[in-house]
Amino acid sequence: GQQLNQSPQSMFIQEGEDVSMNCTSSSIFNTWLWYKQDPGEGPVLLIALYKAGELTSNGRLTAQFGITRKDSFLNISASIPSDVGIYFCAGQLTGNAGNMLTFGGGTRLMVKP
């Protein structure tokens, strides 16, 4: 099946630093999404991207839909302790049965105060 390669697998940064993570695929998608999972909780949608080349922000978060439709990145500016968690990228090729998502393996972010 399709696979998404998400990197890095983990990051340990100092509070205030900027963070960058990305996701690449061997197949194209027409929707890219980024989710965050806090410890002990289910993932929550952060940003959804629907158009190749699209750049979208949500507060300190910025995500881009790669022009080739095979990649996406997420940036977090000026990290704070509550940014700790696991970040998942997901790709969707709409029109497939069930509109299924393919998830990346996640990036675990740890922030040192």
Place this chain on the structure above:
Amino acid sequence: DAGITQSPRHKVTETGTPVTLRCHQTENHRYMYWYRQDPGHGLRLIHYSYGVKDTDKGEVSDGYSVSRSKTEDFLLTLESATSSQTSVYFCAISASRPRHTGELFFGEGSRLTVL
């Protein structure tokens, strides 16, 4: 918060026993999904439903079955649990708005341990 309730939240069982996990939603969303989360594998789709009595297999469906007799309930059954099915299981729902079906709302998860 989306109205999704998973039960039980935690369960310990023995190999070979049947287990049923329940997902209940109050949003009247069409699509419902069961995922499992394991270290190093992210979230993997087990089964999904696109309407009452309409279900299909996902990426890792072996050993699992599902049923959806009502819009609000989606059941995941392990007929004979194995240790490899020890995992955290998440239910998710999404509406059927065109282009927005990837916007999933997840439940809080059910942690299953098979001894």
